[in-house]
Every structure is written in C-alpha cells, then in structure tokens.
Amino acid sequence: MSDQPIPSLRERNRQQARDMVLDAATRLLIKDASADFSMRALAAEAGVGFATPFNHFGSKNAIMQALSTRLIGQMAAAFERAAPVGDAIDRVMTMGRIAVALLLEQPDVYKAVVGSLGVVGPAPTEVMGQSRALWSLALGDLNGIAEDVADTGRAVLAEQLAFGFRGCLSFWIAGEVANENLAHIVEINLSTTLLGFASGDRRQYLKDRIAAFRG
Numbered sequence: 001m002s003d004q005p006i007p008s009l010r011e012r013n014r015q016q017a018r019d020m021v022l023d024a025a026t027r028l029l030i031k032d033a034s035a036d037f038s039m040r041a042l043a044a045e046a047g048v049g050f051a052t053p054f055n056h057f058g059s060k061n062a063i064m065q066a067l068s069t070r071l072i073g074q075m076a077a078a079f080e081r082a083a084p085v086g087d088a089i090d091r092v093m094t095m096g097r098i099a100v101a102l103l104l105e106q107p108d109v110y111k112a113v114v115g116s117l118g119v120v121g122p123a124p125t126e127v128m129g130q131s132r133a134l135w136s137l138a139l140g141d142l143n144g145i146a147e148d149v150a151d152t153g154r155a156v157l158a159e160q161l162a163f164g165f166r167g168c169l170s171f172w173i174a175g176e177v178a179n180e181n182l183a184h185i186v187e188i189n190l191s192t193t194l195l196g197f198a199s200g201d202r203r204q205y206l207k208d209r210i211a212a213f214r215g
Contacts (some may be wrong), residue, residue, distance in 0.1 A: 020046045021053050022070060025063050026109060033108035035064065035116065064116035070182070071113060073132045076137055078141045087144030089194055089202050092161065093209075095138035096190050099165070100183045102162065111173045131162035146199045153197045164189045184213045 007015070009073045022048035028037045039060060043050045057063045073100060084094040103110045116128055136158040139145075145153045168186050171177045176186050198206055 016054055017048060018056050018066070019057060020048060021063065024069055024186065025067060026106075027211060029109040029112050030106065033112045035112045036061070041108050060204075061116060064113055065174065067113045068127055070115055071102065071110065071125075072134055075102055076134055077194045078102065079137065087202070088139045088142050089144045089198060091140055092135070092138045092190055092194060093187065096165070096186045097183065098151070099134075100186055103169075104179055107179050114169050114203065128159075128162065132158045135161040144199055144202050145197050148190065148198050157193070157197055161190060164193050188213050 009067070021042065024042055025037075027044060028045055029035060037045075037060075039053050040050055042053050042063070046052070053060075053063065055176075057066060075095070078098045079095050082089050082094060082098065086094075103114075137157055139153075140160075142153055142157075144148055145157075165186065168177065168189050171185075172179075172182050188210055191209045195203060195206045195210075
C-alpha cells in the first residue's frame with residue numbers, strides 16, 4: 001500500500017481543472033503553433049469558465065511554462081518506465097534519446113512550448129531546477145564518472161547537461177537544427193559534456209560516439 005496521502009476532493013478538482021486547461025492549450029497549439037490564441041478561446045476549448053485559466057495560472061505565459069513542466073515530467077516518467085541499465089553515461093544517453101523522441105512526437109507544439117521559456121515574466125521560472133533534477137535522475141549514482149572528479153561532477157554535471165540540452169533546443173527552435181538531426185546534435189553535446197568527467201575506460205566510448213556522429 002502506498003504511503004502517499006490521498007488528495008482531497010478540492011485538490012483533485014483543482015488538478016482536473018488545470019489538466020483540462022493544459023490539454024486544451026496543447027490542442028490549440030496543434031492547430032496553430034504560433035501560440036496566438038486568446039484566453040477566451042482557451043477557456044472555450046477547455047469547456048471551462050472564462051476566469052478559470054486566469055484563476056489557475058494567471059497568464060498565458062504561465063500556462064506555457066506549465067506545459068514545459070509537464071513535458072519534463074513526461075520525460076522523467078518515460079525514463080523510469082524504461083528502467084535503463086548501465087552506468088551514468090549510458091543512462092544520460094538514454095535520457096537524451098527519450099527526451100528527443102518525446103519532443104519529436106509534436107515538434108511544432110514543443111518548439112512553441114520551449115521557446116516560450118525565453119519570454120521574461122514577472123518572476124523567475126522553475127524550469128532550471130526541474131531540468132537539473134531531470135539530468136540528476138539520469139546520472140544516478142555517478143557510476144562511470146572518474147573518482148577524482150566525482151565531487152565536482154556531483155556539484156555541476158546535472159546543471160551543465162541541462163544548459164547544454166537547452167542550448168541544442170534553442171538552435172532547433174530557431175530552425176538551425178532539423179528534426180532529423182536533433183538526436184545526433186544532442187548526443188554529441190551530452191558526450192562532450194561527459195567527456196571531461198568519464199572514467200578512463202568510458203572516455204574512448206564517448207570519443208567514438210562523437211566521431212561517429214560527426215562523421
């Protein structure tokens with residue numbers, strides 16, 4: 001039996017309303033990835049009152065950020081379902097492939113979602129922390145990372161992987177990386193970031209992966 005507390009009816013209703021709004025936003029983005037929809041159109045698509053999106057999110061930009069949070073959660077859940085084997089390097093590569101596969105399921109939608117994170121809002125987003133947690137999940141116990149840099153890797157590696165992945169996506173969103181090349185670019189970036197931390201026997205593997213994709 002799970003030890004997780006059972007949400008109250010009020011909390012379940014609140015989450016249901018939020019999910020309805022986010023699902024509706026996704027449908028509108030499928031129709032027009034420019035995200036040029038009004039909150040009134042969003043409420044109508046969700047089948048809720050006009051004030052509901054405002055009450056639960058406050059702004060359209062906050063809704064886009066919530067879609068990003070949902071996407072990161074889907075990546076983490078897919079990774080855990082896959083139950084990847086191997087060391088930290090294998091796990092990071094698996095996370096990269098899973099993340100790219102999810103993005104490419106609806107590339108125009110996710111370009112709009114991730115691209116919206118560059119819009120300045122009244123308060124900082126939580127995406128950096130969520131992204132860092134995603135790559136920390138992938139790194140696991142850091143098996144495969146050289147012992148002499150393990151402490152440094154524990155302190156900075158998840159964050160640097162998050163920065164690098166986000167950089168790849170920014171060029172993808174701008175159209176400088178084609179959909180069919182995104183997986184290759186991400187794997188080169190992840191391999192390059194890991195190269196300075198990998199144990200000796202794993203460094204050659206990363207070098208070979210970089211050379212293969214560049215070739």
